[in-house]
Amino acid sequence: MKKHLSLILLALASTAAAQSRPVIGLSLSTLNNPFFVELRDGAKKAATAGGADLVVLDAQDRADKQASDIEDLITRKVKVIIVNATDSDAIIPSIMAANAAKIPVITVDRSANGGQVAYHVASDNVAGGKMAGEYIKKLLGGKGNVVELQGIPGSSAARDRGAGFNAALKAAPALKRVASQPADFNRAKGLSVMENILQSQPTIAAVFAHNDEMALGAAQAIASSKRKIVVVGFDATPDAVAAVRAGKLAATVAQRPADIGKLGVQRALTIIKTGKVPAKTVNVPVPLTLITK
Amino acid sequence: MSLAQTPSNPVRLTISRYGLWIIFAALVLLASLLSDRFLTGSNLLNIARQTSVNALLAFGMTAVILTAGIDLSVGAMLAVIGVSAALLDQAGLPFPLTALLVLIGGSLIGALNGVIVAYGRIAPFVVTLAALTIWRGVTLVMTDGTPVSGLSASFQNIGNADWFGLPSIAGVALLALGLSWFLLRRTAWGRGLYALGSSEDAARFAGLNVERLKVTVYAFSGLLSAVAALLLTSRLYSAQPTAGSGFELDAIAAVVVGGTSLSGGRGSVIGTLLGALIIGVLNNAMNLLDVNAFYQQIVKGGVILGALLLERLLNRS
Numbered sequence: 001m002k003k004h005l006s007l008i009l010l011a012l013a014s015t016a017a018a019q020s021r022p023v024i025g026l027s028l029s030t031l032n033n034p035f036f037v038e039l040r041d042g043a044k045k046a047a048t049a050g051g052a053d054l055v056v057l058d059a060q061d062r063a064d065k066q067a068s069d070i071e072d073l074i075t076r077k078v079k080v081i082i083v084n085a086t087d088s089d090a091i092i093p094s095i096m097a098a099n100a101a102k103i104p105v106i107t108v109d110r111s112a113n114g115g116q117v118a119y120h121v122a123s124d125n126v127a128g129g130k131m132a133g134e135y136i137k138k139l140l141g142g143k144g145n146v147v148e149l150q151g152i153p154g155s156s157a158a159r160d161r162g163a164g165f166n167a168a169l170k171a172a173p174a175l176k177r178v179a180s181q182p183a184d185f186n187r188a189k190g191l192s193v194m195e196n197i198l199q200s201q202p203t204i205a206a207v208f209a210h211n212d213e214m215a216l217g218a219a220q221a222i223a224s225s226k227r228k229i230v231v232v233g234f235d236a237t238p239d240a241v242a243a244v245r246a247g248k249l250a251a252t253v254a255q256r257p258a259d260i261g262k263l264g265v266q267r268a269l270t271i272i273k274t275g276k277v278p279a280k281t282v283n284v285p286v287p288l289t290l291i292t293k
Numbered sequence: 294m295s296l297a298q299t300p301s302n303p304v305r306l307t308i309s310r311y312g313l314w315i316i317f318a319a320l321v322l323l324a325s326l327l328s329d330r331f332l333t334g335s336n337l338l339n340i341a342r343q344t345s346v347n348a349l350l351a352f353g354m355t356a357v358i359l360t361a362g363i364d365l366s367v368g369a370m371l372a373v374i375g376v377s378a379a380l381l382d383q384a385g386l387p388f389p390l391t392a393l394l395v396l397i398g399g400s401l402i403g404a405l406n407g408v409i410v411a412y413g414r415i416a417p418f419v420v421t422l423a424a425l426t427i428w429r430g431v432t433l434v435m436t437d438g439t440p441v442s443g444l445s446a447s448f449q450n451i452g453n454a455d456w457f458g459l460p461s462i463a464g465v466a467l468l469a470l471g472l473s474w475f476l477l478r479r480t481a482w483g484r485g486l487y488a489l490g491s492s493e494d495a496a497r498f499a500g501l502n503v504e505r506l507k508v509t510v511y512a513f514s515g516l517l518s519a520v521a522a523l524l525l526t527s528r529l530y531s532a533q534p535t536a537g538s539g540f541e542l543d544a545i546a547a548v549v550v551g552g553t554s555l556s557g558g559r560g561s562v563i564g565t566l567l568g569a570l571i572i573g574v575l576n577n578a579m580n581l582l583d584v585n586a587f588y589q590q591i592v593k594g595g596v597i598l599g600a601l602l603l604e605r606l607l608n609r610s
Contacts, residue, residue: 072580154439
C-alpha cells in the first residue's frame with residue numbers, strides 16, 4: 001500500500017512537473033561567436049522566468065548537423081522549436097519535418113525560405129541603417145559627401161541596412177552619396193576598397209559601413225590618408241566599441257542579441273500558453289541602439 | 294603476417310571485432326536507460342539518417358587507409374560535386390543524367406588525387422590536403438559563396454524518400470556497404486589493397502600494379518563522395534558551398550574507431566560502419582539528453598579515444 005502510494009505520488013509529481021515545465025528547443029547556427037552566446041543567454045533567462053526548460057543545440061555552422069539537431073528535438077517532442085538557421089534554404093526540410101510533427105517553429109536572427117514559421121524574431125536592420133544615416137546627417141549638419149561600404153551583395157543584412165541608410169539619405173537632399181561599393185563584410189576588403197575610393201573622391205565627409213569589420217578597415221585607410229572623415233559601423237563588435245571610445249569610429253549600431261533570444265522564447269511561451277499559432281509568419285522586429293562616444 | 298591473416302581468417306577477425314560490438318552495445322544500452330526516447334522506431338531512423346553521409350565517406354576512406362593512404366579531400370569534393378549537381382539540375386538536366394554525370398565526375402577528381410599520389414610520388418596527406426584547399430576554392434568561385442537552391446522535385450526527393458520504411462539515404466549507405474565489403478573481401482582488387490597497405494614493395498614484387506591500385510582506390514573514394522554529395526544536397530534542398538567542412542575528420546574517426554589501422558593493411562568496412570554508428574549514436578543521445586553543446590565535443594573526442602584504447606586492450610588479451 002505504502003509502495004503504491006509513493007508510486008502514485010511520484011507519478012503525480014512527475015506529471016505536475018511535466019505540466020509546469022514545458023520544454024522549448026533552441027537550435028543555434030553556432031555558439032562559437034559571442035553574438036549567439038548572448039542570444040542563448042537572453043533566451044535562457046526568459047525561459048527560466050517563464051517556467052520553461054530550454055534545450056540548446058549548437059550546429060557548429062554545419063547545415064547537416066542542424067538538420068540532425070532538429071530531428072533530435074522533434075524526437076524529444078519539445079513544445080516549440082526556435083531556430084537560428086545556418087542557411088535559409090537548407091533549413092526548409094527541417095522546418096517541414098517539425099510542421100509534420102505539429103511542433104510550432106520560430107526563427108530568430110535568420111529567416112527561413114520555406115516551411116511554416118509562426119514568428120520571425122530579428123533585428124530591425126532597416127531601422128538600424130536609418131539610424132546610422134540620421135546620425136551622419138546630424139554630425140555633418142545635414143550636408144556633405146558620403147560613402148557607403150556594402151556587405152556581401154544579396155545578403156539580407158546588406159540589403160536591409162543599405163535600404164534604411166539610403167532612405168535616411170533621401171530625406172536629406174544636401175547629403176550626397178558619392179560612392180557605394182561592396183566590401184563583403186571583410187576588414188581587408190574594407191581597407192582596399194576605401195583606399196580606392198579615397199583616390200577617386202577628393203571630398204568625403206562620412207562613411208557608413210554595413211558592418212564593423214569594413215568600418216575598421218575603412219578607418220585604417222582614412223588614417224593613412226590623413227583626411228578627416230567620420231566613419232559609422234554596424235554590429236558593435238568589441239573592436240569597434242573600443243574604436244568608438246578611442247575616437248576612431250564615430251558610432252556603431254548595436255544589435256541586441258539577448259533581446260532576440262528573449263523575445264523568441266517569450267513568443268514560444270505565448271504559443272504554449274494560448275495554444276494559438278499564427279497561420280502566417282508574424283515578424284517581430286527587435287530594436288537596435290546606436291553606440292557613440 | 295597481417296596480409297595472410299586478415300582476408301583468409303574471417304572468424305578470427307570477427308572475434309577481434311567483438312570489442313567494438315561490446316562498446317556499441319554498451320552505448321546503446323546506456324542511452325536507452327538514460328532517455329526513454331532513444332529506443333523508439335523514429336529515433337533509430339533518425340540515427341540511420343544522421344549516420345549515412347559519414348558512413349558513405351568513411352567506406353571510401355577505409356579503402357584508402359587500407360593502402361596506408363589518406364584522403365583529406367572528401368569533404369571538399371563533396372562540396373564541389375554537390376554544387377555542380379545543383380547547377381546542372383538548375384540548368385534543367387533530368388536528375389538521372391545529373392546523377393550519372395556527377396558520379397563520373399566524382400570518380401575522376403578522386404582519380405586525379407590517385408594519379409598525383411602514384412605517379413607524382415607525393416605523400417597522400419599532402420596531395421589530398423592540397424586537393425581539399427583547391428576544391429573548396431573552386432566551390433566558392435562557382436557559387437560566389439552563396440548556397441545554390443531551387444532544386445527540382447526529383448532531386449529533392451532522392452535523399453528524403455522512404456524505401457520500404459527505411460530512409461533512402463540509409464538504404465544507399467547500406468548498398469554502398471555491401472558493395473564496399475564485396476570489393477574489399479571478394480575481389481582481386483580488394484586483396485591488392487590489403488597487400489599494398491601491408492608492404493608496397495612486397496605488393497610490387499608479387500606483380501601487382503601498385504600505381505593502378507592507388508589511382509582506383511582514390512577514384513573509389515571520390516565516387517562515394519559524389520554519392521554522399523547527391524544525398525546531402527537533396528536532404529538540405531540546397532547545395533552549400535561550406536558543406537562537408539570537417540567531414541574528412543569525422544570519416545577518419547569512424548574508420549579508426551572501426552579498427553582499421555592507419556598504417557594500412559588491416560581493417561574492414563563492417564568495423565567502419567560500427568565506428569560511424571558509435572559516433573552517430575553518441576551525437577544523437579547527447580542531444581536527447583540535453584548535454585551542453587560545448588561538452589558534447591569533449592565527450593565525443595573522449596569516447597573516440599576511449600573506444601580505441603578499450604579495443605586495443607580487448608584485442609591484446
